[in-house]
Amino acid sequence: MANKAPLRRAALSAGSLIAFVAVWQLVCALFRVDPWILPSPYRIARAIADDFPRLMNQLGFTLRLALEGVGLGVVFGVAAALLFHLIPGVRAALTPLIIVTQNVPLIALGPLLIVWFGFGLMPKLILLVLVCFFPVAWSMLAGLGQAESQLREYLAMIGASRREVLRRLELPASLPAFFTGLKLTAAYSVSAVIVAEWLGGSDGIGHYLVLKEKGFDTPGVFAAIVCIVALALAFYGAAAGLERLAIRWKPRRTEAKGGDGA
């Protein structure tokens, strides 16, 4: 019984996706839509198949850059969360500054970073870290502060040191929040990489996208989009998988989730 609900959910998601693609194909065929306006799913699939080696090659560049960005972002995010949590003044001092960095549009910041740091890897990584560190830092900071007060009181009563409280209570208690942040970062990071690649450079799926767009190769543009979406989904899935590996103590809440549909 417990396994039926998730299975049904998966079937529904897959079904609606398949139906969407089918309607799309049908619309293209019935109204004879020009491929350069809206290519049919079949055309897109063929565009992917025709240019497969190059797409995969470009995707590889994007994947590497995204992994580097997420990795650095997570490192900075966790470091910032710990710094803000452990030293109270820092939070008040730096919060406005960080909010500012999150509100400068990427398309404005990108060219500036290129002016300052050249066309190399550096401006792209800075852009990525700026995007990736924030969700991790903010979620984890909230998680660190929300450790259960009963457990906090217990550790105080037995005389545990500040370090022990951090290690045995606050860090493990902040893991669920950390993974919430990581999933957000994983989802954002891919589109941030695309922006970074679109800004400059000669590799990556973002660059491929620009080329196809300039050549009015709409099926090629869609082929790139499919790759980007697939990569983003894979990133999110990997983050969710890591979460499931790391947080095994939580009682499975299949019933609660299954109740949504009822």
Add this chain to the structure above:
Amino acid sequence: MSEQGKKMLELAGIVKSYARGGRPHPVLAGVSLEVGAGEFVTLIGPSGSGKSTLFRLIGGVERPDAGVIRIGGREATGRRGLISYMPQHASLFPWLSVEANISSALSAVGVGKKEAARQAAEWLRRIGLEGAAKEYPHALSGGMQQRVSFLRALLMPRDVMCLDEPFAALDALTRADMQAWLLGMWEAERRSVLLVTHSIEEAITLSDRIYVLSPAPARVLGELTVPFPRPRRADVWKEPEFVGLKERILSLLQKGAAERHAL
């Protein structure tokens, strides 16, 4: 038996008040009590009589406004890390297995990692919980969780165990069961214990001595010695003297409540 006379925990003239709405709000008005080595002492009082505050002071989490706390014969006012503690809610760490909960708490206060793990495994076996050692706490019943919580307090290498209404959240049957279990554990280990409870029966069944506290601002209304011999069985409530003791405690509590209303 030379240890018998030694005082493991001594509170002398403890005064504490909190500021509430800008005005001082007295909670403890000169509480003095002591727990001898290997003695089981209970504090009983109405809710809101500052028992939890008293524990926080003994634990060194807060400092009293006046008065002295001595643990193991040494001045310990405002000093942490000298007692072991069993809170009202089991307060087990949800991400650690039962066994790791015990060993992690022990190593948090300086017991070697291997030694902590060895003790946790050995004692879980001794109390018949080895089957639950690898389970997460949420898989355990409330009574089981409290057994683990008690074991965690028992194994901590400290002079005094403070038990803060450990069975208050349990249903009546489980509670009676846990009292009998605790009695058996304590008879075998004879640690110095300070227990806080609302339950008069629980106090008489378990303790050597009982302090009755007044409503806040709390002071000691009376001190009773429980005459039943050790080792004691959990069914001492069948003894005729049990009722007499219960009446004396009740009348002390009622006197305390009446005095408060008279103010």
